[in-house]
Amino acid sequence: MKSRIAEIIREHLTFEIITHESPDEDAVGAARALGHALVSLGKSICFSFPTPIPASLLFTEEPVSGEIDDPEISFLVDVSDMGMLRGIPPRGEIVVIDHHRTKNGFGLASWIDPGKSSASEMVYDLLCEMEIPITPSIASNLFLGVFGDTGGFIHANTTERVFQIAYELVHSGADPHFIAYRIRKAKPFTFYQILCKVMERVIIKDGVYGSYISFTDLDKFHARPEDASGVVEELASLAGSQLVIFLREVKPGTIHCSIRSKQNDAALNTARAFGGGGHGLAAGFTVEGRPRELIHQVVKEGTKWVKTA
Ligand SMILES: [Mn+2]
Incomplete structure (x- = not known):
């Protein structure tokens, strides 16, 4: 399914990236990292967040591209439950990248893997498959997501692979201390x-x-x-x-x-x-x-x- 999604990316130009309401570290990190990757391929993107990103998660770099009115593809990232979109309909054909357990896939393509720690891990795998360079902005966003969904490398989803990805992300420019402190040591x-x-x-x-x-x-x-x-x-x-x-x-x-x-x-x-x-x-x-x-x-x-x- 990963290679099918890679193919869809190659075949289209305009993408909407949607994540779940009350976006968490993984939702924000995976969505923004995917956005950066698409922009690096010359694609146009826009985001649709059913509820705004909390101010505490606004510290990673947001990708920018030209405006689009009519996205061909709507990525659902870290979400495969339409009930978590606050009724805001995806505007393009749906492609799902999610690690939540759901009954059925839907849309043009649906990559759902509950064995993954995070949607950010899945986006990382997709970028590797497509040989898209991991820039410091992509690395920081993906590290944010992996760190968030593993509870800071504590939860049962903290696999050997997670540490391997974390290593690669730090190697590519993510600052683990900065990200961890922004999330854990800055509580209101x-x-x-x-x-x-x-x-x-x-x-x-x-x-x-x-x-x-x-x-x-x-x-x-x-x-x-x-x-x-x-x-x-x-x-x-x-x-x-x-x-x-x-x-x-x-x-x-x-x-x-x-x-x-x-x-x-x-x-x-x-x-x-x-x-x-x-x-x-x-x-x-x-x-x-x-x-x-x-x-x-x-x-x-x-x-x-x-x-x-
Ligand atoms: Mn997640």
Whole structure:
């Protein structure tokens, strides 16, 4: 499928690059790296982000090309769920590059590989296949994505291959210290205000830890939407937690849920019960409701999927 995508790139001139709502490091890194690569081939590109890139992820170089009105191809990068596009339709023929587990491929070509650490790893493989030089801008964006999706080389997807790619990216000009510090050592004060509130409310049941932050809390802290990102990882760092759930009321009555688990598929199965999806160990969903009530339901569902010793 990788070679089919390479062929599609060679045969077309104008590309739209789309990623999922609330873009994370991998979404931004993979999308921008692919953009740089296409521009280096003389193609014209444009981006379509269903929700804006958080300010904290705006430090890597953005590719620039001439304006296009009618892209021939729409790349979906780090996303294969049309529900995560906020209803914004792709304008060209769809080509998917994603590592989230989904049932079916679709569009003109669909390269979905849950065995990859990140969409950035896939873009790296594609560029190698096409013998496109990895410039420092491409390297920095791909390193951002690989670092982000492996949790800083911590998660189970941190394979030997990931380190090999990281080596190549640093060799090609990515600055690992700069990127890691921008992501990990530059947290806003509001992050810790949110975290304190979340910790006060933790519910613990059979290895399942759940908590939430309401829209009112976020408003009180003058928090930006992205200020709560990383809270779920802090819950997952608690000793004894097998599955963690974090609800964030993104606007009054709309709740986004992030789930992490240490046992395979527990996060995904819990998310699926509420119409969501993701990876086996990291999944989520968005529903209408009240966080204070919903948290009990999600914790209860989570306990079904956690095997207790
Ligand atoms: Mn990803």
